[in-house]
Amino acid sequence: MQLYKEQTLKIHNTLSNSKEIFQPINDGHVGMYVCGPTVYSNVHLGNCRTFMSFDMIFRYLKHLGYKVRFVRNITDAGHLENDADEGEDKIAKKARLEQIEPMEVVQRYTVDFHNTLQKFNFLHPSIEPTATGHIIEQIEIIKDILEKGYAYEINGSVYFDVVKFNETNDYGKLSGRKLEDMIANTRALTAQSDKKNPQDFALWKKAEQQHIMRWPSPWGDGFPGWHLECTAMSTKYLGESFDIHGGGMDLKFPHHECEIAQAEASNGKSPVKYWMHANMLTLNGKKMAKSTGNNILPNEMFSGENKILSKPFAPSIVRFFMMQAHYASILDLSNDALLASEKGFHKLMDSFATLDNLETGTISGFEVSEWKQKCYNAMNDDFNTPILIAQLFDAVKHINLIKEGTISITDKDKTQLQQYMNTFVFDILGLENNNSSDADSDKLSGTVDLLIQLRNEARSNKDFATSDKIRDQLAVLGIQLKDGKEGTTFSLS
C-alpha cells in the first residue's frame, strides 16, 4: 500500500517559510530527526507537546506508506547551563547537587521520559541515540571542521568560527537573522572569553579538574558542545542530507542554526530538506519552562496533584486536547479548555460503540468516501489535526443521525466508515479508548449494576423515593447513572 502516491502532502518548511509539497530525497523513504530531551529533570508537559507533534507526524508518514527512519536523540552530556565559559553541564550540575553519578541522573530521567511517553501512547522512534555514545563521531566532525578552517582551538577548547563561516555561507538563514545585526546588538561583553566573537559556539570544551564528565580528545580531556551531537548522530544514521529535521520553536536559534553551520562547514551540504518547528505550550499565557518554574508535569495532570487544574486528566484527554490545536500554533493550557476537550473526547469515543451497532440499509445518506478524502486533505495540509478532528465530529453527527433513523447507511459504507474512523483516531492521532476493566472495576460495576436493578424495580413500582435515593446517593459518591433507551449505564466523575 503506497498511499503517498495518491495523497499530496504539504509541509511548512521553516527554511523557506512556506508550505512545500513533500518529496523525499529517496523515493518511498523518509529520514526524520527530532531533537530529544536533555535528561537532567522530569520531562514536562511542554516538552511532551513537541514530541507528540512529531509522533503524530511519524504516524501519518508511516500511514502513507513511507518507510520512515525516525531518529530522536537523548542528550546526556554537553548541554551547558549557559554559553559563558564558566557554564556548567546541566547533567553534571544535577549530579553534583544530588551527589550521584552523572549517569544515574541520565538513567533516572531517561526512564521517566520513556514512562511518560508510553502513557501518552507514543510510538518508539527507530533509533534513540545518546550523545555520550557518539563522542568519537563528534570528535571526528570537529577535526574535519578544524581542517577546513571553520574552527579554532584555544586553551583546550575548540570553537566554531561563525564570522569566517558567514563569509562563504549564510549564518542565520533559518531564523531570519543577519550576523552583522547580531554583532551590532551584542549586549554585555563576556568578561574573559576565549572566543573570538560572542557568536562563536563551542564544539569542544576543556574539562576543568573538578569536572566529572570528561573524555579524552586530541585537544585534551573535555566534553562536546551541545549543538554537535545532533549533527553527529543525524549524519551517522540519516546521511549528510536528510528529509525532515524537527524540534521545538525555541531551538530554531541558535541550536538549529548551529547544526546547519556545522554540517555545511564539514561536508559542504545543506543537511536538511524540510525544517519543522513545533510551537510552545503555554501555561497562564506564558511559556512553559523548567527554568522559570512555570510548568506542570504529566504525572501531576494524570493524578490531579497540582494547583492549576480542578481534576485529574487522563493521558488520552491531554493528547486529544493537544491535537485540537495545530502543531505550529501556540497552545495555552487551561482548566476550562481541558474540560471542554474531555467532553468532546468522550463524545468521539462513544460514537465507536454506536457505529458498531448501527443497522444498515440500502442507501447511504452520508458520503463516506468523500468524507474520507476530506480527512486526508486535512492531514495533507501540513498535518492539520484540528481540521481532521472537525471532520471526525462531522462523522459522529452522521453516525447519530443514522442511529436515530433520520438517514441510513449501506453495509459497505458502514464498514468503510469503521475502518477509517479507526485509522484516523487511533493510528494517526494516536488516541486510546481506555475502557480499563481490571478486577476492581469489575467488582464495582457488578455492585452498581445491582443497585441499578434495585432502582429499576422501585421505579416500576412507582416508588420514586427509593429510586431517587439510589440515584442521588450514588451521585454523591461520584457515580452518575445514565438512563438511555437500552437501559441504564453509569460513569465515574
Added chain:
RNA sequence: GGCAUCGUGGCCGAGUGGCUAGGCGCAGCUCUGCAAAAGCUUGUACAGCGGUUCGAAUCCGCUCGAUGCCUCCA
C-alpha cells in the same frame, strides 16, 4: 533595544479576498415519573484606525496589546 510571530463569537481553537471549521458553554426541542445523561437544531466573531479592491476578518500601512527568540530551554 534588535528580530519574529500573533491578536477570531462566553471559553478553547481552525480557516479564508466573496460560499458562516469544529469542540465546550448558553438557548430551544426529543427522550424521561421528574431529572441527569445522550441526541438533534440553533444564535453571537474576526483588536483599533486608515488604504487597495466591485467586495476584506483575510492583502498593505499605522496604532495599541500579547507572546517567543536574541543567554539554558521542546
